Amino acid sequence: MFGYRVPAPDEAMLISGGRRGQGGAPFRVVTGHGKFVLPVFRKTRFLTLAMCEAEVAERCVTKQGIVLTVRAVIAFKVGNDTESIVNAGQRFLSDQDQMSVLTGRIFAGHLRAIIGSMTVEEIITERQKLATEVLDTSKTEMAKIGLTVDSLQIQSIDDGDTGYIAAMSAPHKAAIQRQAQIAQAQAAQAAAEAEQAAARKQAEYARQTAVVQAEYSAEVDRVQAQSSQAGPLAEAHAQQEVLAARTELAQRAADLRQQQLVAEIVKPAEAEAERIRVLALAEAERMRIQAEAAASHGRVALDRMLIDQLPQIVKEAASGLSGANVNVLNGADGLGEIAAGLVGQGLTILDSVRRNLGSPDGDAEKSGGTGGGKIEIR
Known part of the structure; x- marks a missing residue:
């Protein structure tokens, strides 16, 4: 319709003339x-509210004095509020492309300032x-000129030919390469083991x-x-059974003969031997009893014979004194003592003879006898 104007969704319509805004x-x-x-009477102009882009490629000096080339992209637009639209319209309405140029310059200055307070390590890692x-x-x-920034992306950081960033990444690269080599070796080993296992299977x-075959x-x-x-085996089994039966029969015959x-x-021989043994024992017992009786009778006879010979022994002892010069000091008492001594010597001799004749040779030697201890009496 004539005189009716409508701005696009991403535009702001600015109407000048008439009363102020x-x-x-x-x-x-x-x-x-x-x-x-x-x-x-009125004039209309349109200010874009769409997203704009500005690129920055700036050489910056770090806190360490190393020169870095930083490339960044800024996404910005005119603010949606009336104040921002007014500020941007007064500055960029006649040449809206200047918004990207000015934004790039503003961010380039701030990049230089911020990077100047940081080290290369901080810039790379943060x-x-x-x-x-x-x-x-x-x-x-940016708010003063009516613009708002949606995002800022650091695209690249380059140190030129200094090699500082490459030196920073060298240890990490070496570690990564070492890990890659280890992983490759492990993979090769696993593959070899799998092949060997398959071959073994x-x-x-x-x-x-x-x-199985x-x-x-x-x-x-x-x-x-x-x-x-089958035929020969059956015949052999039959013969084996016959031999076993014959062997068993022969064994039974041998057992019967042995019995x-x-x-x-x-049995008769054992009975006869037992009879002879009993008779021998009885005969030995009879002879032992007879020997004991004979020994007892002989001892009594020997004692009697010795008693009968005692006067003769005393007489012989007295005859030994017949030619001796004997002095009797105390008269009849002294003579009695001499006679008593002769009789005592005779009894001692009699007792010694009786012991020697009535005991074994060993007992005679223990009693003090000499010359074998054998005395013959006639």
């Missing part, structure tokens, strides 16, 4: 709906920290197959041999 702005802002605009600090420091400036299967062949041969030897010999010869 909100907050004393030199134009009114219309978004999301249309509005009647009087021709000639890129998100770098991006966050750059966004925080640039937020105020195949050999085992082949061996088992050969064993040999067992089957042996079983067939055994059955064939048994069938061919007959025992009854006819051994």
Whole structure:
């Protein structure tokens, strides 16, 4: 319709002329709906609210004095509030491409400042920290020109020909390569072990197959041999049974003959030997009793004979004194003492003779006898 203007969804319509906009702005802002605009008296312009992109490639010096080339991408747009649209419209409405140029320059300055306070190690390992600090420091400036930043991405960090970053990554690369070599060696070893295991299994299967085939062949041969030897084996078994029966019969005959010999010869001989032994024992007992009686009778006779010979012994002892010169000191008493001494010597001799004759040779030697201890009396 003539005079009715509608902005696109990603645009803000700025109407200048007539009364001022909100907050004393030199134009009114219309978004999301249309509005009647009087021709000639009013003028409309459109400011994009779409996402814009700015690229930055900046040489920065780190805290260590190392020069790095940092490439980053900034995604930004005009703010949706009226104040941001007014600020951006006053600055970029005539040349909206300048928003990307100015945004790149702003972020380049903040990148240099932030990287100058960090080391290479921090920049490499903490890129998100770098991006966050750059966004925080640039937020105020971007708001003043009506822009908001949606994201900041650090694309690359290059140290040129210094080789500092490569030196930093060398230990890690070496470790990764070592791990890769170890993994490759382990994989090769596992593959070799698997191949060897498969070969062993195949050999085992082949061996088992050969064993089973040999067992089957042996079983067939055994059955064939048994069938061919069935007749001779049956005949041999029959002969073996006959021999066993004959052997058993002969053994029984031998046992019977042995029992007959025992009854006819051994038992009578044992009975006769027992009879002879009993008779011998009885005879020995009789002779022992007779010997004891004879010994007792002989001892009594010997004692009697010695008593009968005692006067003769005393007489012979006295005759030995007949030619001796004997002095009697105390008269009749002294003579009696001499006679008593002779009789005592005779009794001593008699007792000694009786002991020697009535005891064995060993007892005679113990009693002090000499010359064998044998005395002959006539």
